[in-house]
Amino acid sequence: MIPVLLADDETMIRAGVRAILATDPEIEVVAEAADGRSAVELARAHRPRVALLDIRMPRLDGLAAGAQIRQLVPETAVIMLTTFGEDDYIARALGEGMSGFLLKSGDPRELIAGVRAVADGAAYLSPEVARRVIELGGGLLARGPAARDRIETLTEREREVLALVGAGLSNAEIARHLFLVEGTVKSYLSSIFIRLGVRNRVQAAIVAYEAGLTT
Known part of the structure; x- marks a missing residue:
């Protein structure tokens, strides 16, 4: 069972998400x-x-709440629910360690897929949000040739792991795909984050996309 906390100040939105x-x-x-x-x-x-x-949200916005949850309850993965027109919030969230972004008006199946993905330790971005995040990456993320230059610092195995992170696989799925133990995958990810200068899976996945490791 995957226990979920749902937070939204609009009652109807909460009801709709809960129903899905x-x-x-x-x-x-x-x-x-x-x-x-x-x-x-x-x-x-x-x-x-x-x-x-x-x-x-009132009293404390979702980004601030998510950052506190990540600090106080590190085993909880945080997904941000967003709408178009909130680019400044999306840009801020890139560095906050959030595990995913979902569009409120997106396909309901993405909501299920996103919750399952981050529960398994992966990152998840709605396709529409992913495109905006890539466009908004700015100084946080390498783009195009710069991204390809950065992944040259990785070993061949680390590039394989990064490509699978970009494809949305969890640590367990990566381990099965590459015939590794999960602890080894975590070690590779720690090294990848340091070498690329990123803070979380979302940023790493976008570098993988920009470098052409995923489509």
Whole structure:
């Protein structure tokens, strides 16, 4: 079972997201919040596997709440729920260690896929959001030739791991694909993050995309 915390200040949005998640018998919404501060408190109390947070919320916005949850409950992966027109929030979130971005108006199947992916330790971006994140990467991320230059610092095995991160695979899936133990994959990822100068899987996945390792 994947326990999920859902936080959004709009009651109808919460109801819709909850209804979508309820279609997967392996996902359970264990707590709901209408503001960021309550989301942090509920995350500490319930310690969910995944927290789905709206970016814009009263008392504490989703980015600040997500950062606190990552610090206080590190086992909880955070997905930001966003809409078009919130580019400044998306840009800020690149460096905050969030595990994914989902578009509120996107395909409901992406919501299920995103929760399952980050619960397994992978990163997940809605395709539309991924394109905007890549465009907004700015100084945080290498682009085009610069990205290809940066991955040249990686070993052949590290590039294989990075490509699979870019394809959205979790650590366990990467381990099975490359016939490695999961602990070895984690070691490779730590080295990759340092060599590329990125802070999380989302940034690494975008570098992989920009370098042409994934499409």
